Amino acid sequence: MRRCGIDPVTPFAIDCPVQIAFGAGSAAALPDFVQHPVIFVQGSSGAASDPVLAMLGDVAQVIRCAGEPSVASINAALDALDGIAVQTVVACGGGSVLDTGKVLAVLAGSGMRLTEDFGQIDPALLERRANVRLIALPTTAGTGAEVTKNAVLDVPSLGTKLSIRGRALFPDHALVDPDLMAGAPRSVALHAGLDAVTQLIEAHTSVVATPFTRALTAQALPEALGALRTVVTGDVAGWPAMAWASLASGVALANGGLGAAHGLAAVLGARLGAPHGALCGRLLVPVMRANAGARGVEHCAAEVAAVFAPVENGDALSGLAAWIDAQGLPRLADFGATGDGLPELARLGSVASSSQKNAVPLSIETYEAILKAAL
Ligand SMILES: [Fe+2]
Incomplete structure (x- = not known):
């Protein structure tokens, strides 16, 4: 038997508050979890996510992510949401889309705009999200962002990417449906x-x-x-x-x-x-x-x-x-x-x-x- 190096005496915690549904067809349950007004975040091609969008019927705003999220792209999306009393964010796409959805779910309705100093974000906001439900549907099999509590943003002035972290970034639901991934380009x-x-x-x-x-x-x-x-x-x-x-x-x-x-x-x-x-x-x-x-x-x-x-x-x-x-x-x-x-x-x-x-x-x-x- 190969040893995995597990040390049974070191104390540890398990943190995964996301309700996960896994398997072919699991995306079909999406409408059961949605409260309106709902906003939908998707990637630029929409090939995998358009059928999911079609399940929702009335959508208050669609946010398209052209690339990996940045302070500027998040603030532009927040501007587009002004005046919408968002109840649910559905993020359907790759890691960039899911990370965008996480930040929007935290900041929608807060009146806040991001700066490149993430330390300015109210810690209370990052620990408990106010009344906005977040549902993540990955269309790529890679990042696992549907079950993590961080979002990676490009910060050009520092020449690196930084994470916004907090329990408020955990999605409420992750619908991990391999059928959404099968059409990915090679x-x-x-x-x-x-x-x-x-x-x-x-x-x-x-x-x-x-x-x-x-x-x-x-x-x-x-x-x-x-x-x-x-x-x-x-x-x-x-x-x-x-x-x-x-x-x-x-x-x-x-x-x-x-x-x-x-x-x-x-x-x-x-x-x-x-x-x-x-x-x-x-x-x-x-x-x-x-x-x-x-x-x-x-x-x-x-x-x-x-x-x-x-x-x-x-x-x-x-x-x-x-x-x-x-x-x-x-x-x-x-x-x-x-x-x-x-x-x-x-x-x-x-x-x-x-x-x-x-x-x-x-x-x-x-x-x-x-x-x-x-x-
Ligand atoms: Fe990674």
Whole structure:
């Protein structure tokens, strides 16, 4: 039996107040949870979310998210909601849409507009949302944002992404329906799937992982690895497992933290404007190699090797690294990163919040080596 490194004596808490419905067809229950006026948040294509919008009938306002949320995009959406006594926010889309919905549910009706100093937000507002119900329906299998209490926003003046955190950001309901995900373009399926895999591995190896989070990640990681291979080929049979892997990763990271790949991705995403999942996928193997020997890393590497057979004379992660390259996942240089900029990116990545929970403390030189390996 492989050991997962569970320590049964360390005290821990479990925090997941979201009512979750999982499975094909679970989105059909949406109208049961809605009180009007309702606003609907969706992505720019609408391909997956338009049928969900059609279930609602009368919608007071539709907010379209063109990209990852920022202070400006949230304030523009709040302006559009002025004069609407919002009772329900339905967010149907990828992580950016769900994060936008979370912030709107907290701030709608408050009269507040965001500044780049999130410390100015009334803590009481972030801990208890006033009368606005939030329902999240993910259309990508990756972020797990439907079960987390933070929203990631681009903060251009700081050159990074920062989270707004608080219990008020937990959705009331998450309807996790694999049928909403099955039409994702191949690149979205790849990026989101790599995000879910990275979240499972980083949550599993995090220094604040718990028996609860490790039970989730240990079960879901092999499911995720197998499903990722399947869904990028266009085979819809993998979507239920991918959807579960994403949901499990969200519950696990909310209760157990992440690691250096997410710390660096937060910095790179803001600096390069690159998709979060693509960055996570590009950073995952170099970070796991840097974490070699830390608790849980060997277990995850063995699970990776069981699905992605190592290349000749390669380590346990070499098969996954080769598969990622074969999928055409961009390298950091493809997003505009250069060798000259790596020391500063390494410094910023080392102090990012996710990095503080990495499996093992890493030096700035190691962060730079990780970036070089992904360049
Ligand atoms: Fe992520």
